[in-house]
Amino acid sequence: MATITVNGQQRDVSADPDTPLLWALREELGLTGTKFGCGVGACGACTVHLDGEAVRSCQVALSDLGTGKVVTIEALSPAQAKALHPVQQAWIAAQVPQCGYCQPGMIMAVAALLARDPDPTEETIREQITNICRCGTYPRIVAAVRQAAASVRT
Amino acid sequence: MSESENLVNLSRRGVLVALGIGAGGLLLGRSSALLAATNDSPASFGPMLSIGPEGMVTLVVPSSEMGQGTQEALARIVAEELDCDFARIAVLLPWADPAFSNPAARRQITANSMTVSGYFMSLRKLGAGARAMLIQAAATRLGVAVEGLSVRSGQIFGGPRPLSFADIAADAAKLPVPANPALKDAAQFALIGAKSPRKDLYAKVTGTATFGIDVAEPDMIIAALVLAPHPEAAFTVKGLEDAAKLPGVVATVPVKGGVAILADRFWRAQKAAQIVSLAVTASPLAGLSDENLRAGMQAAFDAVVPAPFPNIEFTTFPPKLERADKAKVIAALAATPHRVEAAYEVPHLAHATMEPICCAARLDGDGLLIRGPLQDPALSREVGAKLTGLPLEKVRVEVTFLGGGFGRKWGTDFVVIAIQAAQAAPGRMVKTIWTREQDFAMDQFRPAFAVRSVATLDTAGRPTAIHSRISGESIAAYHKKAPFPGFEGLADANAAAQLIYGAYAVPQKLIEYHKTDLAVPVGFWRSVTMSQNAFFAESFIDEMAFAAGQDQLAFRLAMLENQPRIRAVLEKAAAMIGWQPRKPGTGKGKGRGIAFSYADNSFCAIAVEVTVTGKTLKIDRIASALDCGLVIDPVSTEGQISGGIVFGLQAALWGEVHFADGRPLAKNFGDYRMPLLADVPPIDVALIPGGQHPGPVGEASTPVIAPALCNAIADAGASRIRALPIARTLEV
Incomplete structure (x- = not known):
């Protein structure tokens, strides 16, 4: 039994210690917004925040988590907040998602980027966001990130 | 249905109907599950539509939502005629039910870009019929004439006080469904064509959409x-x-x-x-490798006698009930000395949906x-x-x-x-x-194909005859279905249709398919037939323009005099990148290319600018123009075109499933490169809306980017690329 901190709560998780955080979130805690895409850390569909940094949760074993604080897409906009996180708002305004499967991971990656760089250049956005979107929603993502960044700064 | 409409249907849709178990005229059956899925006692207006006691409208969207936005589009079509409050229409995902069949496919299937066009009229009638029933019930309740009432945003006006749909739905649902309710004039459309965000976006950005x-x-x-x-x-x-x-x-x-x-x-x-x-x-697949795969396709050109196609001329649009006269084509090819010949190939492709x-x-x-x-x-x-x-x-x-x-x-x-x-x-x-590795290895791949084409040009440089032959595996054969019901023994049109575009006015055209049995699991891939044939067809036309020494756009337009919609998208896409007429192939490292594809009521052109430096390719910009008739959701439509280009770009640049030792080698994204944000060049999309009926969108742009790109590379002065992916030849 491991105790992990997810979305501000201490949660007891009975999964095997070598279970990737991705599967513990999805199957033990029912947090299915975090998606399985590749299992090798290549696609980013499973991106969550670990102590504020974007990590690919398929590459983090439960036993390696320690006291790290995990935030998933379900808690990106805190329950007490009335509105969605600026990145989520920008994603709707720019109408980014198509199938939507990769978007929670994409949004988590972008939110972490904006947390450490509130005004990223287009070049930074293109270099730093390396999640795969098979629907090819990329053309709208740069604009949406910049819109979200402007919103975060104000 | 007229004969010509019937044939248009057969040209692509017929294949699906055939593969998906014949037809079957399926009409309204009532689904009790809908009742359980909505309010306690909703008023039912057929199997898809109900109005709850609080006035909430619930629509079961009969198509599968896989990113193409048809949940939104179909809801708009119903709501447009129903005049409900669009904010108060809830959409449900479907279940298998004959009542949900797409009228164009005659079954409940989401494929072939035919959801919006297929359901368009039936869903308008559904919305308009419910609206007529609501007005009739209101008129009876109020003791006034129907003519004095109007509907706006879920409210019925004209009586002493407005009645809401909630007030009247239960009465209305008891009335007979009108067979031919009056439909709105397209000029009145407000939801159709609006730029408002899709209903499914909230769930998709909050992680609450259930995949x-x-x-x-x-x-x-x-x-x-x-x-x-x-x-x-x-x-x-x-x-x-x-x-x-x-x-x-x-x-x-x-x-x-x-x-x-x-x-x-x-x-x-x-x-x-x-x-x-x-x-x-x-x-x-025992012993299968890249080498013997290719050898098998090349050998088929000699070893496999092409079967006749169904008695439809696929090279014209709409398809005609006549076969090409092979003797005439061969004679025309022999008559002029100015021949253009080329051989092309494309590999197997994986689908790699993000959800394994x-x-x-x-x-x-x-x-x-x-x-x-x-x-x-x-x-x-x-x-x-x-x-x-x-x-x-x-x-x-x-x-x-x-x-x-x-x-x-x-x-x-x-x-x-x-x-x-x-x-x-x-x-x-x-x-x-399935793991991602299994998703790749046990995919039903887009088949590999090889093509040999020959054409002749007259003294003015205009093509007089084109003969294109294709070899590769038949999807229908792999799935053990006849390519057309009742047409056993005939060629599978999915492999070869539009290998030469019928739209081009060329006097003699002949397409032949040398079916190759490879036993590789194969299946449909976004844009189906066009996914390979747009590359072959539009590359070869471009080679003819080069041979004639004529500007690639002008060369095409000269053969498209009777195709105003194709001309319009080509001219628009060209203008978007500032196309200037000149001799092809003289770009000195800076090239521009153009190509198009078309289907029933959908025309898509792409123009590309590239820089080729030595062995390195840089894509400077991509511009696309689409005419898909009536546009229901322009923002989503643009997203389908730009996203479809990215999908096609992956295939053009890197897409290739290798085989060795009797198995596919692609294991994960590391072995099958995907474009990332940093890889995608600027993409501009222009819509040329018009008409009364929506056409296909989701697959329109995907097949066009490869030929546009390869045409631009040749225009830059680099060697023409005849085998995809481009990364075999150039670094990207």
Whole structure:
């Protein structure tokens, strides 16, 4: 039994210690917004925040988590907040998602980027966001990130 | 239906109908499940539409939502005629039900870009009919004439006070459904054509959209798989007993082409699966490699006599009821000395949907329940009935959101496996999840093809005859379906149609298909036939322009005098990149290319600018113009075009599944490069709306980017690329 901190709560998780955080979130805690895409850390569909940094949760074993604080897409906009996180708002305004499967991971990656760089250049956005979107929603993502960044700064 | 319309349908849709089990005139049946899914006592306006006592309108959107935005588009079509408050219309994902059949496909299938166009008229009538019933009920209630009433945003005006849909829905639902309700004039459309965000976006940005992989039930079992390199392979299994002893493992089950390991958690099932190994004793792919794949396709040009096509001239648009006169074409080719010849090839492609293949199923006393990301719920239901021996009405199929489909989730191979896994644990939901590696290795690939083309030009440089031959595997043959019902022994039009565009006014054209039996699992891939043939057709036309020394755009336009819609998209796309006429191939490192594709009521052109420096390619910009008739959702439509270009760009630049030792080598994204944000050049999309009826969108741009790009590379002065992917030749 491991105790992990997810979305501000201490949660007891009975999964095997070598279970990737991705599967513990999805199957033990029912947090299915975090998606399985590749299992090798290549696609980013499973991106969550670990102590504020974007990590690919398929590459983090439960036993390696320690006291790290995990935030998933379900808690990106805190329950007490009335509105969605600026990145989520920008994603709707720019109408980014198509199938939507990769978007929670994409949004988590972008939110972490904006947390450490509130005004990223287009070049930074293109270099730093390396999640795969098979629907090819990329053309709208740069604009949406910049819109979200402007919103975060104000 | 007129004969010509019938033939247009046959040209692409007929293939699907044929593959998906004939036709079947299926009309309204009532689904009690809808009642359970909405308010306590909603007023029902047919199987898809109901209005609850609070005035909430509920629409079961009959198509699968896999990113193309048809949930929004179909809801808009109904709401436009119904005049409800669009904010108060809830959309539900569908289940398999004959009442939900797409009128164009005559079955419930989401494929071939025909959802919006196929349902358009029937859903307008649904909305308009319900509106007429609501007005009639209001008129009766108020004791006034129908003519004095009007409807706006779910309110009926004209009486002493407005009546809401909630007030009147129960009365209205008891009235007869009008057979031919009056429809709005397109000029009145307000929702259709609006730029408002799709209804599904909220769920998709908050992680609350339920995809197939998210299906969950208490006490659910997860199945991981061990799969042979081919569904028909024979094999022996090692390690099953050890796997069965591992923590959490519930059962090990033989399934089609492999073994399923059932456990309480995915990770436990997967760990157990990893200690099981299959030793293949016989496989239809035994010994297959890239080399003998290619050799097989080349040998087919000589060894396989092309079968005649169904009696339809696929090279014209719309298709005509005449076959090309082979003797005349051959004579025309021999008559002029100015010949252009080229050989092309494209490899197998993977679908790589972001959601790996998955499907859940539960078999219990009530019957079989299948829940998953399905493009063909009707066929999945038939498969379920066949496998379990249950009558069709005991098989319920519920469609989740699809994390991408692109044709892969049209297949039912994974549904079969999911049902077999569920049969081993009666009473419990069993969710089968494929790994990404299995998703790649056991894909039903877009087939590889090879082409040999020859054309002759007259003294003015205009083509007088084109003869194009294609070899490669038939999707219909792999799935053991006749390419057309009643046309057994005839060629599979899916492989060869539009290998020479019928739209081009060229006096003699001949397409031939040398069917090649390779036994590679193959299936439909976004844009189907055009995914390979737009590259072959539009590359070869470009080569003729080069041979004639004429500007590539002008050369095309000269053969498209009677195609105003194609001309318009070509001219628009060219203008978007500032196309200036000049001799082709003289770009000195800076090239521009153009290409188009078309289908019934949809025309898409792409113009590209590139820089080629030595062996390095840089794509400077991409511009696309689309005329798909009436546009329901312009922002989503633009997204389909730009996203479709990115999808096609992946295939053009990097897409290639290698084979060696009788199995595909692609294992994960590391072996199958995907474009990332940094790879995607600026893409501009222009819509040229018009007309009264929507045309296909989702597949329009995907096949066009490869020829536009390769044409631009040749224009830059680099060697013409005749074999995809481009990364075989240039660094990107």
